[in-house]
Amino acid sequence: MQGCASRRLRNGARSVLALEAESKQVFNLSQARVMLVDDTEIGLSILTQIVKGLGARNPVRCETLQQAQDAIAGDAIDLAIIDGFAGGGRGYELVRWIRTATQPPTCYMPILVTTGLARDEDVMRTRDSGGNIIIRKPISPATLLQRIVWVAKGGRQFLFAESYTGPDRRFRDRGPPSEGGRRKGEEGAIDLEGIE
Amino acid sequence: MSGPRFVTPELRLTKLIEEPGGLTVAEALANAAANLESIRPSCLAEITALLERAEAQFAEMGEAPDAAAVAELYGLVVGGIGGGEVSGTPGVDEALKSLSDLIDALRAGGAFDRAAVAVHLQAWRLLTITTPGEAARGEILSGLRAVVARYA
Numbered sequence: 117m118q119g120c121a122s123r124r125l126r127n128g129a130r131s132v133l134a135l136e137a138e139s140k141q142v143f144n145l146s147q148a149r150v151m152l153v154d155d156t157e158i159g160l161s162i163l164t165q166i167v168k169g170l171g172a173r174n175p176v177r178c179e180t181l182q183q184a185q186d187a188i189a190g191d192a193i194d195l196a197i198i199d200g201f202a203g204g205g206r207g208y209e210l211v212r213w214i215r216t217a218t219q220p221p222t223c224y225m226p227i228l229v230t231t232g233l234a235r236d237e238d239v240m241r242t243r244d245s246g247g248n249i250i251i252r253k254p255i256s257p258a259t260l261l262q263r264i265v266w267v268a269k270g271g272r273q274f275l276f277a278e279s280y281t282g283p284d285r286r287f288r289d290r291g292p293p294s295e296g297g298r299r300k301g302e303e304g305a306i307d308l309e310g311i312e
Numbered sequence: 313m314s315g316p317r318f319v320t321p322e323l324r325l326t327k328l329i330e331e332p333g334g335l336t337v338a339e340a341l342a343n344a345a346a347n348l349e350s351i352r353p354s355c356l357a358e359i360t361a362l363l364e365r366a367e368a369q370f371a372e373m374g375e376a377p378d379a380a381a382v383a384e385l386y387g388l389v390v391g392g393i394g395g396g397e398v399s400g401t402p403g404v405d406e407a408l409k410s411l412s413d414l415i416d417a418l419r420a421g422g423a424f425d426r427a428a429v430a431v432h433l434q435a436w437r438l439l440t441i442t443t444p445g446e447a448a449r450g451e452i453l454s455g456l457r458a459v460v461a462r463y464a
Contacts, residue, residue, distance in 0.1 A: 136337075136338075138338050139336060139337035139338050140336050140337070140338065141336060141337050142334050142335065142336050142337075143329050143330075143334050143335065143337070143340075144328065144329055144330065144331045144332070144333050144334025144335070145328070145329065145334070146331075146333060146334060147328045147331060148324075148325055148328045148329070155391075156391040156392075157358055158355055158358040158359065158362070158391070158392065158394070158395040158398075159391065159394060159395070161351055161354065161355065161358075162348065162351070162355070162394060162395070162398050165344065165347035165348050165350070165351055166344045166347065166348065168343075168344075168347055169340060169341075169342075169343035169344025169345070169346070169347040169348075170335070170340045170343070170344055171334060171335045171340055171343075192324070194323070194324050194325040194328060195325055201387075201390050201391075204383070204387060220319075220321070221321060221322075221323075221324070224321035224323065225323075226323065226325060232390045232391070232392075232393025232394055232408070232409070232412070233390060233393075233409075233412060234409070235416070253393045253394030253405070254393070254394040254395075254396070254397040254398070254405050255394060257340070257341050257344035257345065257348075258341055261337065261340060261341070261344075264329075265329065267325070268323065268325045268326050268328075268329045269326065270321070270322065270323045270325075270326040271320070272320075273318045273319065273320050274318065274319050274320070274321050275316060275317070275318055276316065276317040276318075276319070277315075277316040277317075278316075284318065
């Protein structure tokens with residue numbers, strides 16, 4: 117599985133993940149507890165197959181926001197991937213609930229928000245609810261992997277304030293996207309850092 | 313709350329992702345692609361079922377449907393976005409995005425154009441059932457964009 121040429125993601129290097137098909141860089145999601153929230157069978161199936169392919173074992177599949185809340189209450193979640201439109205647009209409320217109604221370390225969990233819509237409104241709702249990154253559907257495995265590694269990098273401050281709780285939006289580490297593409301509007305993904 | 317407070321959390325994911333074992337990027341992307349290929353037939357069945365639900369919903373809507381009926385249709389359309397690519401029906405995702413843009417624009421304008429919605433549903437069916445070639449697909453999607461542009 118790991119040849120001599122394999123490179124593990126370490127410190128500064130881990131923020132830049134080569135996504136070429138032949139890349140030997142190694143990462144490990146096998147022990148990560150990944151929660152997937154999408155109220156459409158097709159969306160949940162696609163997401164499940166991608167994250168399993170990326171090495172996550174037994175992702176927690178949630179078709180409703182209540183199932184997601186129960187899963188969070190019952191187990192430590194390391195990464196959440198939430199469809200913002202789930203529950204008729206209430207996926208964003210779930211993100212806000214995680215940020216404001218759960219205790220550390222749960223409230224710090226990295227949250228990727230998926231959406232079939234590309235409206236500015238959705239970007240702003242993701243930002244304001246406390247999501248780390250918004251990813252547009254259709255989701256490509258390469259984009260999802262890159263964003264997972266990016267949020268896993270950590271180091272970003274977390275803000276508790278009266279009007280907002282979530283990742284510091286002023287954080288401007290201009291890391292991995294410059295390696296393979298654009299940042300805002302990048303192939304399917306929008307990093308919310310720096311969007312004021 | 314007394315005032316803004318910053319913390320720098322340590323994420324368990326940060327440690328887990330560097331644990332021994334795991335996959336190379338190449339292996340992971342190949343696995344994910346193979347997994348998606350394996351669900352292509354079921355995705356096609358689901359996108360077709362979604363189309364039929366949307367058509368049925370539309371058939372029940374009159375010239376001036378209420379907000380709940382429009383929201384129901386909108387939910388079906390948005391729910392299908394992303395399924396086109398995996399189900400091997402190129403163009404379906406774009407058609408669904410176009411339809412969601414159209415409904416957004418119609419809602420903003422406080423009107424409902426039944427013909428504009430109908431042509432999108434017909435395009436969705438055409439792209440799903442017949443999978444036209446690239447040139448024909450481009451013409452279909454171009455036509456949809458022109459319809460939406462009338463309201464954007």
